[in-house]
Amino acid sequence: MVIQELSEAEADAIFRALADSTRRDILRRAIRHERSISSLADRYAMSWAAVQKHVAVLERAFLIVKERRGKEQIVRANLDSVRRASLLLDQFEQLWHERLDRIGDILTPPDTASPDRAPPGTASPDKEGTER
Amino acid sequence: MVIQELSEAEADAIFRALADSTRRDILRRAIRHERSISSLADRYAMSWAAVQKHVAVLERAFLIVKERRGKEQIVRANLDSVRRASLLLDQFEQLWHERLDRIGDILTPPDTASPDRAPPGTASPDKEGTER
DNA sequence: GTAACGTACAACCAAATGGTTATACAAGAA
DNA sequence: TTCTTGTATAACCATTTGGTTGTACGTTAC
Incomplete structure (x- = not known):
């Protein structure tokens, strides 16, 4: 759905x-x-x-x-509106998991990373561009 | 958790x-x-x-x-607070499913209902007590 | 020390919120 | 028809919200 x-x-x-x-x-x-x-x-x-x-x-x-x-x-x-709100909250959760993944990437150097991860060049540890 | x-x-x-x-x-x-x-x-x-x-x-x-x-x-x-809000939204969804179950009970008379349903006396089609 | 930075908070203002009462109107019942 | 019920909305009020500027204070850098 x-x-x-x-x-x-x-x-x-x-x-x-x-x-x-x-x-x-x-x-x-x-x-x-x-x-x-x-x-x-x-x-x-x-x-x-x-x-x-x-x-x-x-x-x-x-x-x-x-x-x-x-x-x-x-x-x-x-109920659809309730579900949409729920989905938005899930996106916060998702951001949190992405952060945990990034931390995992740092703790696990690229050459020893599991092969199903994105290659180092596309890992984009911080997507926020010019943000300091 | x-x-x-x-x-x-x-x-x-x-x-x-x-x-x-x-x-x-x-x-x-x-x-x-x-x-x-x-x-x-x-x-x-x-x-x-x-x-x-x-x-x-x-x-x-x-x-x-x-x-x-x-x-x-x-x-x-x-994130815990986000999750609590999410849980509250899930409760709305739960209320909705309970309602669908009640409708199912009406469409499926008690004597022909599947045996894993609650018996007719405890079905409580409306828990709202004195509500008219 | 002084200067700069990051923070906290007060005072103020316009607009939105959450409540009220009063008025108006349409649909059903008598 | 008239009466009652359910709804809609306006006018009003107190409080909260979301922004502003200004002031003050602790911490770090020089």
Whole structure:
């Protein structure tokens, strides 16, 4: 399954939306089953309008989608956005492993390195160009 | 490897910290290798103080730790916090799979269900108690 | 010692956030 | 029709955020 990569702005929106416990809770409820905004709002000690704003933040991050059903607006979770955020976190992990690999390269001189590694010239221990 | 679960406040802090492209970039640089705050600040078109504030946000979320080395403050990434955030996202995914399982239970009546499923009485199709 | 560097933090400002109340409107129920 | 329910949005407010400049302080280099 291929998941579209996140733009910086989309990543901003998703993490921003997840950075609030009420919104995470709304998302959990929406994942468990679809609900109307009102039935969600009943669960929280805040005004309907406040909950509606939280829902709007989740919607702008595409973590949920709304769908009109009669007079109700049904809130449905969109797991793809969650997965994209997860993928972005995996990239941090990946950077970390690349770093560990570079350290491994230093500890293991090229001539004694295992043959499945990239040749010394393409090892690029620091891809950051002109960075000092 | 057991990773400590996140409290709500910690989750708030981590996702909040990740919800800014400058901070994600700082984190990436810190993951690739340890740096001083000044060497980080040189990379961005903003004041040193602004970068220092971003670093402080990352530090409060425990995504980085600072360590004094001579007159420099070295910024080091803490992947554990990234992993905790990742784990929290996995829990959303888990909720989704539980929901799919419940739907499967409905489509597959208990008497014809495969024997490795929980018995009907403990299936608990909705754990949310008094929720209407 | 002095100078330069790296850091810390206060004070300030504009904009965004997270909440409120009030108003308006559309769809269903009576 | 009228009443109720669910939704949307505006206006307002306090707090936080993300940036600025300025000041201060400890450490290293000269």
